[in-house]
Amino acid sequence: xxxxxxxxxxxxxxxxxxxxxxxxxxxxxxxxxxxxxxxxxxxxxxxxxxxxxxxxxxxxxxxxxxxxxxxxxxxxxxxxxxxxxxxxxxxxxxxxxxxxxxxxxxxxxxxxxxxxxxxxxxxxxxxxxxxxxxxxxxxxxxxxxxxxxxxxxxxxxxxxxxxxxxxxxxxxxxxxxxxxxxxxxxxxxxxxxxxxxxxxxxxxxxxxxxxxxxxxxxxxxxxxxxxxxxxxxxxxxxxxxxxxxxxxxxxxxxxxxxxxxxxxxxxxxxxxxxxxxxxxxxxxxxxxxxxxxxxxxxxxxxxxxxxxxxxxxx
Amino acid sequence: xxxxxxxxxxxxxxxxxxxxxxxxxxxxxxxxxxxxxxxxxxxxxxxxxxxxxxxxxxxxxxxxxxxxxxxxxxxxxxxxxxxxxxxxxxxxxxxxxxxxxxxxxxxxxxxxxxxxxxxxxxxxxxxxxxxxxxxxxxxxxxxxxxxxxxxxxxx
Numbered sequence: 367x368x369x370x371x372x373x374x375x376x377x378x379x380x381x382x383x384x385x386x387x388x389x390x391x392x393x394x395x396x397x398x399x400x401x402x403x404x405x406x407x408x409x410x411x412x413x414x415x416x417x418x419x420x421x422x423x424x425x426x427x428x429x430x431x432x433x434x435x436x437x438x439x440x441x442x443x444x445x446x447x448x449x450x451x452x453x454x455x456x457x458x459x460x461x462x463x464x465x466x467x468x469x470x471x472x473x474x475x476x477x478x479x480x481x482x483x484x485x486x487x488x489x490x491x492x493x494x495x496x497x498x499x500x501x502x503x504x505x506x507x508x509x510x511x512x513x514x515x516x517x518x519x520x521x522x523x524x525x526x527x528x529x530x531x532x533x534x535x536x537x538x539x540x541x542x543x544x545x546x547x548x549x550x551x552x553x554x555x556x557x558x559x560x561x562x563x564x565x566x567x568x569x570x571x572x573x574x575x576x577x578x579x580x581x582x583x584x585x586x587x588x589x590x591x592x593x594x595x596x597x598x599x600x601x602x603x604x605x606x607x608x609x610x611x612x613x614x615x616x617x618x619x620x621x622x623x624x625x626x627x628x629x630x631x632x633x634x635x636x637x638x639x640x641x642x643x644x645x646x647x648x649x650x651x652x653x654x655x656x657x658x659x660x661x662x663x664x665x666x667x668x669x670x671x672x673x674x675x676x677x678x679x680x
Numbered sequence: 681x682x683x684x685x686x687x688x689x690x691x692x693x694x695x696x697x698x699x700x701x702x703x704x705x706x707x708x709x710x711x712x713x714x715x716x717x718x719x720x721x722x723x724x725x726x727x728x729x730x731x732x733x734x735x736x737x738x739x740x741x742x743x744x745x746x747x748x749x750x751x752x753x754x755x756x757x758x759x760x761x762x763x764x765x766x767x768x769x770x771x772x773x774x775x776x777x778x779x780x781x782x783x784x785x786x787x788x789x790x791x792x793x794x795x796x797x798x799x800x801x802x803x804x805x806x807x808x809x810x811x812x813x814x815x816x817x818x819x820x821x822x823x824x825x826x827x828x829x830x831x832x833x834x835x
Contacts, residue, residue, distance in 0.1 A: 383824070457802050457803065458798065458802055459802065459803075459804075476798075477796075478796060478797065478798040478800075478801050478802075478823075479794055479796045479797050479798065479822070479823035479824075479825065480792075480794075480797050480798040480799065480820060480821075480822025480823030480824070481798040481822075483798075483821065483822045483823075484798050484802075484804050484822055498798075498823075499796050499823070500796065501823050501824065502824075566826070
């Protein structure tokens with residue numbers, strides 16, 4: 367542990383946006399996650415975590431469930447709004463007040479943008495945002511950073527190519543903000559012209575001194591990249607079926623495109639994947655998306671550990 | 681407008697006690713009348729639409745007798761007329777003159793422009809930080825969406 371991370375204390379804090387954490391705090395979470403890999407214990411015995419999932423989620427919810435089990439805690443909550451008091455018209459505010467009383471921390475996924483901030487402002491236990499509409503998904507960003515640090519041994523001086531739906535892809539926006547906290551990162555954005563990064567965010571990143579460029583050809587940027595972060599282009603985002611088919615082919619990563627890449631290149635994807643990464647990439651040494659998703663468990667264990675103030679890690 | 685004409689016009693509508701709101705964009709006075717709830721009140725209200733202005737080209741001006749504005753009302757004016765100047769008149773004298781200035785952070789006043797925002801679905805008071813005073817751009821505290829002047833819906 368570095369001297370700076372020794373001073374980090376996240377007890378009682380909420381995580382709504384990755385920007386809520388400083389670089390030192392992010393480092394502290396990642397270092398803690400690394401120490402909790404494979405850890406099974408009873409540190410959360412007697413403590414309850416509320417998982418309030420107003421929308422279905424496979425990976426995020428199950429990795430939180432696994433994280434709580436690994437630390438010996440109990441769970442309450444729901445995994446969809448169906449059949450709960452929410453369906454009877456209970457407000458988010460009321461639900462949050464109730465679960466603040468039942469639990470030691472709340473993990474919230476909600477279809478409305480900004481719902482997690484509202485919950486964190488009004489709850490009296492830490493709130494972890496597990497996705498609020500199309501806004502933020504900070505625990506995904508932490509596990510993305512964890513995968514990058516794990517494979518590249520650093521989070522600075524990297525060339526990171528982000529591919530796909532950069533306009534609506536919240537994971538790309540948050541990861542860009544996080545990488546901008548570290549010096550010397552180059553961000554390459556590859557997308558169809560209709561799904562480019564929002565101009566406002568590009569301006570904000572440039573103002574932070576990030577070197578960035580936009581491209582429409584995936585193959586030509588691959589040799590430079592240390593990390594390729596692929597995202598799914600959703601059919602409903604494209605103006606018509608013809609355009610979707612065209613774009614789907616142009617931004618699809620296949621094993622044959624990886625002939626001239628750096629040996630240390632790693633390919634990440636927030637999952638679920640549809641067909642933007644061909645199955646033949648899975649068996650190359652560059653594929654890292656399944657290990658990346660597995661990192662969600664230690665990262666979420668680390669968050670619970672730190673926000674609930676468990677103390678020294680084993 | 682020459683200073684002589686300006687003086688004459690000012691005298692015609694001179695008020696003893698109240699507030700003069702000057703330097704509003706052309707046609708903004710209509711909105712200000714509405715947001716201050718002046719229509720249908722007993723106050724003597726004088727409105728000047730499209731007056732000549734060296735600084736603004738055309739401007740609107742509003743005089744309201746026997747009415748002093750609250751800070752919240754001044755903030756609301758700043759949303760539709762970011763350059764407006766407020767003159768407080770007491771006993772026929774201007775006792776205070778200042779330009780409106782939207783606070784860096786505030787609650788209420790406007791709706792978030794993001795229809796997916798939690799403030800649109802539940803009874804959550806809106807809360808903003810000011811990204812730009814002119815043109816007005818407000819960042820929602822909850823969903824981070826930036827609402828700009830022309831899309832702004834006042835509360």
